[in-house]
Amino acid sequence: DIQLTQSPSFLSASVGDRVTITCRASQGINSYLAWHQQKPGKAPKPLIYAASTLQSGVPSRFSGSGSGTEFTLTISSLQPEDFATYYCQQINYYPITFGQGTRLEIK
Amino acid sequence: EVQLLESGGDLVQPGGSLRLSCAGAGFTFSSYPMNWVRQAPGKGLEWVSIISGSGDSSHYADSVRGRFTISRDNSKNTLYLQMNSLRGEDTAVYYCVRRSDTALDIWGQGTLVTVSS
Numbered sequence: 772d773i774q775l776t777q778s779p780s781f782l783s784a785s786v787g788d789r790v791t792i793t794c795r796a797s798q799g800i801n802s803y804l805a806w807h808q809q810k811p812g813k814a815p816k817p818l819i820y821a822a823s824t825l826q827s828g829v830p831s832r833f834s835g836s837g838s839g840t841e842f843t844l845t846i847s848s849l850q851p852e853d854f855a856t857y858y859c860q861q862i863n864y865y866p867i868t869f870g871q872g873t874r875l876e877i878k
Numbered sequence: 879e880v881q882l883l884e885s886g887g888d889l890v891q892p893g894g895s896l897r898l899s900c901a902g903a904g905f906t907f908s909s910y911p912m913n914w915v916r917q918a919p920g921k922g923l924e925w926v927s928i929i930s931g932s933g934d935s936s937h938y939a940d941s942v943r944g945r946f947t948i949s950r951d952n953s954k955n956t957l958y959l960q961m962n963s964l965r966g967e968d969t970a971v972y973y974c975v976r977r978s979d980t981a982l983d984i985w986g987q988g989t990l991v992t993v994s995s
Contacts, residue, residue: 772940803980807923814973814988815923820981858923862980865937867913867925 773797773861777870783878788849792873794842794859803863806835806844809872810855818857819844851877880904880984882974887989894964894993900957900974900986908932908952911977914959916970917988924970927959928977942968964993 774797784790794804802822807815817826819835822842832847846853854877859870886898900912914926927948929936936948947960957974969992976984 805981807982809923814985817981817983817985820979820983826981826983860923860982862977862982865928866939867928867982869923869925872922 772866773800773864773868775859775861775868775870777857777859777873780871780873782873782875784849784875785878786849786851790846790849790875792844792857792859792875794837794844794870796840796842796861799839800861800863802838803861804835804837804842805860805862806833807858807860808853808855809858815858849875880976882976882984882986884972884974884986884989887972887991889992889994890964891995892965892993895960895962896964896991898959898961898972898974898989898991900959902955902957902974902976905976905984907950907955912948912950912957913975913977913982914948914957915973915975915982915985916968916991917973918967918970921970926972929957961991964991966993969993 776795778793804822806819809815818829823835834845857873884900890896913928927938929948933950945963949958971988971990973988974986975982
């Protein structure tokens with residue numbers, strides 16, 4: 772199975788900050804990586820797929836990059852509604868796997 | 879509006895069975911592979927299973943293979959998950975999720991399954 776390791780697992784930041792979350796895959800997954808945002812008690816919301824393509828309606832402050840085994844999610848200027856947990860997910864191989872999550876909290 | 883609506887979650891005893899349903903609306907249901915993804919209380923996301931648009935192929939996570947069966951009825955725009963031999967570790971919110979090309983792009987609101995005596 773492909774293991775996805777996110778870093779950091781916890782991040783404290785302020786409104787307006789630029790933050791980056793990294794996702795490393797245990798083996799190459801081409802660009803078949805997605806990012807999801809989840810708020811407490813809610814279903815995950817897809818943000819990015821194919822490593823760097825924004826889902827419809829996602830603000831442009833979100834961006835993704837990478838290929839192979841290392842990927843990043845960047846939020847260029849944090850807004851209050853961005854404080855949530857973020858998961859990476861690969862779809863190149865079965866089983867589909869998720870990272871353990873990065874919890875982003877307000878400093 | 880494209881949406882997925884799960885139902886069927888309940889409290890069930892260990893060793894028991896349960897069937898979840900997911901109704902799709904606003905899109906051509908049969909054109910899309912569909913997934914189940916679960917989330918145990920306070921934990922991360924775990925993929926459970928996927929079925930092709932036609933229903934002729936499927937894959938499972940090792941943790942559920944042999945106990946859970948995914949199926950679909952495209953005439954009813956409905957996805958199912960039959961869960962047998964349930965264990966405490968199957969306690970989770972179960973989400974129905976559409977796959978579009980390389981993305982899991984539409985999530986339902988989830989249905990809670992609790993396995994406890």
